[in-house]
Amino acid sequence: MAIPKYVGTETEFGIQVVGPTDVNPVLASSLVVGAYRSATDDVRWDHTDEHPLRDARGYAEPDAHEPPSDDELGLANTVLTNGARFYVDHAHPEYSSPECSNARDAVIWDKAGERILEDAAARAAVTLPAGSRVLIHKNNTDGKGAAYGYHENYLVPRGIPFPRLVRELTPFFVTRLLYVGAGRVGNEFALDDVPFQLSQRADFFEVEVGLETTLKRPIINTRDEPHADPERYRRLHVINGDANLCEVATFLKVGTTMLVLDMIEDDALPPPPVLREPVADFHRVSHDLTCRVALRTDDGDTVTPLAVQWHYLEAAKRYCKDRDLDPVTADVLSRWEAVLTTAEEDPRRLAGTVDWATKLELLEGYRDRHGLAWGDAKLAMVDLQYHDVRRDKGLYNRLVARGKVDRLVAESEVQAAITSPPEDTRAYFRGTCLAKFRSHIVAAGWDSLIFDTGRDALQRVPMMDPGRGTKAHVGDLLDRVTTPAELLDALTG
Amino acid sequence: MSDGGQVKKGGASREEAEEQVEATTKTTEDSKELLDDVDELLDEIDDVLEENAEEFVKNYVQKGGQ
Numbered sequence: 290m291a292i293p294k295y296v297g298t299e300t301e302f303g304i305q306v307v308g309p310t311d312v313n314p315v316l317a318s319s320l321v322v323g324a325y326r327s328a329t330d331d332v333r334w335d336h337t338d339e340h341p342l343r344d345a346r347g348y349a350e351p352d353a354h355e356p357p358s359d360d361e362l363g364l365a366n367t368v369l370t371n372g373a374r375f376y377v378d379h380a381h382p383e384y385s386s387p388e389c390s391n392a393r394d395a396v397i398w399d400k401a402g403e404r405i406l407e408d409a410a411a412r413a414a415v416t417l418p419a420g421s422r423v424l425i426h427k428n429n430t431d432g433k434g435a436a437y438g439y440h441e442n443y444l445v446p447r448g449i450p451f452p453r454l455v456r457e458l459t460p461f462f463v464t465r466l467l468y469v470g471a472g473r474v475g476n477e478f479a480l481d482d483v484p485f486q487l488s489q490r491a492d493f494f495e496v497e498v499g500l501e502t503t504l505k506r507p508i509i510n511t512r513d514e515p516h517a518d519p520e521r522y523r524r525l526h527v528i529n530g531d532a533n534l535c536e537v538a539t540f541l542k543v544g545t546t547m548l549v550l551d552m553i554e555d556d557a558l559p560p561p562p563v564l565r566e567p568v569a570d571f572h573r574v575s576h577d578l579t580c581r582v583a584l585r586t587d588d589g590d591t592v593t594p595l596a597v598q599w600h601y602l603e604a605a606k607r608y609c610k611d612r613d614l615d616p617v618t619a620d621v622l623s624r625w626e627a628v629l630t631t632a633e634e635d636p637r638r639l640a641g642t643v644d645w646a647t648k649l650e651l652l653e654g655y656r657d658r659h660g661l662a663w664g665d666a667k668l669a670m671v672d673l674q675y676h677d678v679r680r681d682k683g684l685y686n687r688l689v690a691r692g693k694v695d696r697l698v699a700e701s702e703v704q705a706a707i708t709s710p711p712e713d714t715r716a717y718f719r720g721t722c723l724a725k726f727r728s729h730i731v732a733a734g735w736d737s738l739i740f741d742t743g744r745d746a747l748q749r750v751p752m753m754d755p756g757r758g759t760k761a762h763v764g765d766l767l768d769r770v771t772t773p774a775e776l777l778d779a780l781t782g
Numbered sequence: 783m784s785d786g787g788q789v790k791k792g793g794a795s796r797e798e799a800e801e802q803v804e805a806t807t808k809t810t811e812d813s814k815e816l817l818d819d820v821d822e823l824l825d826e827i828d829d830v831l832e833e834n835a836e837e838f839v840k841n842y843v844q845k846g847g848q
Contacts, residue, residue: 301847307838314845380845432839437847502848528848651827658824670835671827673842682830691823 291551295388295444295714295755296543298399300532301381301437302406303428303676308421314380315364317413321382321423322365322375324412325405332727334366334374335734335749338516344500345451345513345523368733370708370724371401372716375409379503381437382406382425387716388735388755391617392544394711396536397698401706403427403534407678427532428676429489432475432669436493438502439532441543443525444517444755445550454525455498455509457553460561461546461601462508462529463571464594466491467580467636468541468628471531472645474652474663474672476576483576484663485652487645489531491575497567502528508567516735518753525550529571531644534676534685536697537624538643544621548605557608561600563587578649580636598629641694644685648675651684718758721767722776729773742774750780 304321306312312320366376372387384402389395410423417423430436445454470487477492486492499507512526527546533539552558564570565585573582574594583591602625609622631638639646648671655661655671677683680690688694710720715736722738723730731747732739739749752758770776832838 303842303844305842305844307841379847381847431842431844433843435844435846437844440848503846651823654820654824655827666836666839667831669839670832673839674831684827684830687826687830688823691819691826693823 291554292444292446293390293756294547294550295390296392296395296547297386297388297442298395298539298543299383299385299438299440299442300399300402300427301378301383301439302678303426303431303437304380304382304410305424305426306417306421307424309418310421312417312421315377317423318377318380318382319365320413320416321406321409321425322367322377324416325375325409326365326367330367330727332368332723332730333732334368334376335732335737335739337749338734338736340514341512342500343513345511346498368719368723369405370710370720371398371706372710372714372720373398373402373405374735375405379437382409387710387720388714389711389716390713390756391615392540392547392621393617393698395543396539397702397706398711399539400536400698400703403678404703404707407680410678425678426673426676427534427678428673429471429531430473430493432473432672434477436490436506438528439490439530440502441527441530441546442516443527443546443550444515444522445525446554447515447519447521447523449554451511451523454553456563457558457561458549459497459508459567460564460597461549462527463564463567463584464574464597465530465542465545466571466574467594467598467632468538468625468639468643469530469533470575470643470645471533471538471676472648472672474669478572480576485578485649486575487578488575490529491571494529494568494571508571517755532676533644534683535642535644535647535694537628537695540697541621541625541628541643544617545601545605545625548608548618548621549601552604552608555608558604559600562590562592562597564592578636580632595629595632602626602629641688644675647685647688647694648672651675651688712760712764713756715752715755715758717760718752718763718767721763722773725767726773726776740773740777742772742777744774748777750777 304314304317306317364377368374374385376383386398389398406425410425414421414423466487471489473486473489476483476486494506494508496505496507498509500511508529510526510528513523515522515524530542563586565587570584580595581593586592637646640650641647652668652671661668675684680686710716729741730738731741736752737749739747741747766779
């Protein structure tokens with residue numbers, strides 16, 4: 290029986306200051322994060338158990354492109370009461386969601402990140418000269434050669450050999466662009482016949498497997514930094530996905546991946562087709578709006594992206610057939626099937642469900658009305674503004690307001706998640722301690738909190754299991770204690 | 783649309799024919815509503831879209847990230 294696949298998502302947002310003065314993106318990002326943080330908040334990030342250069346293939350590789358950590362540069366960082374980390378990474382404001390136990394929660398806390406950025410940017414603008422605006426986009430490219438990330442993190446048992454993950458996940462990742470793609474005007478290869486493609490990010494991938502994340506991006510990333518007991522777990526760091534606005538897209542991106550990982554762990558996945566050129570295929574799938582482009586397999590045959598996805602879905606249905614399914618997994622299965630069925634008929638009918646098709650419909654309507662050629666800057670503007678996180682100006686958000694996009698969670702759940710952590714992961718302990726004892730917490734990390742209780746030594750509470758520290762485990766205790774010293778005495782006593 | 787042909791086809795009773803005409807009219811109304819809706823949406827985009835698109839897009843330059 291597969292272990293729970295705790296999941297968290299990371300978003301590096303695009304940032305642009307418009308106004309009378311030039312503000313460089315690192316400073317702008319710091320202003321945004323700083324504006325959201327209270328003046329007295331000096332909780333640092335605990336890097337003790339972080340090893341971003343450790344490789345899942347069993348060796349460490351120096352990476353000249355990894356800049357010094359943000360703390361070394363004195364950049365803004367904060368850890369939120371919802372269990373998330375909000376900080377500056379690679380000249381972008383980054384929101385790393387709290388650990389979630391299921392795909393629906395992942396949608397809620399991912400969406401809460403958009404609201405946090407919307408609020409933080411508005412607060413930051415007030416600190417700049419009059420007339421300045423700070424615009425935040427949940428996108429992955431500026432359309433001029435720069436890409437920035439959206440990462441998913443899944444807890445998987447260390448017992449699964451890494452080469453098996455590579456073999457069984459690669460065809461899945463290459464073809465899930467059908468619902469993961471956020472849509473993009475243009476391409477990186479100056480191809481005239483690709484005016485629009487499924488993915489923001491696919492063109493930036495250059496290798497099949499690797500440790501790097503900022504250059505030579507790999508479809509399968511080997512960063513081996515579990516933020517959990519390294520003997521038992523690894524954290525699969527998935528860097529090939531787009532940042533999604535559509536809730537159904539985020540839901541499927543995370544939910545289908547969790548299911549595929551469960552099947553791999555339980556030996557329930559029949560061997561998927563082996564793609565002969567996964568990297569070129571990743572670009573091909575993104576460039577093909579029919580979802581039927583022929584991909585060559587190693588047996589000399591060809592397969593379509595849709596057929597590959599059906600292979601995984603059929604396996605998942607068999608895998609789930611005799612199980613007592615939780616409602617979220619059941620919903621993942623039915624929405625996955627609905628998306629593939631619609632894509633079989635006409636992929637463009639996915640408008641209102643997934644981002645690329647929603648954006649494409651908008652672009653086509655706008656293009657027709659104004660008689661614009663694909664190269665027109667207005668269309669690039671529509672593409673960009675689709676991702677604007679402001680609810681009154683972002684085009685995705687305007688579509689939501691008009692009821693044109695399927696929502697999956699209630700806005701009240703998203704609002705609550707801005708300040709509250711998930712209750713069934715260790716994020717509950719992190720977030721609740723920060724809400725209750727922030728001034729006594731010196732540093733926080735994914736797998737630890739460091740307290741200053743006024744005693745001689747600082748006390749570090751390790752949280753090496755993402756499934757411990759839940760409301761069920763520590764809710765009563767956290768309600769009861771009135772000082773951090775009481776809490777630590779209870780935990781260590 | 784071949785509504786007229788459909789109505790007459792197979793010697794449908796007057797009632798059936800009326801029903802079909804009604805259904806056809808409704809479909810036309812629906813698609814008109816849909817078009818109005820799209821029009822309103824596109825109006826709205828024109829209202830909220832950054833004014834100087836060309837300059838905005840030109841200046842939108844991000845640092846590479848992960």
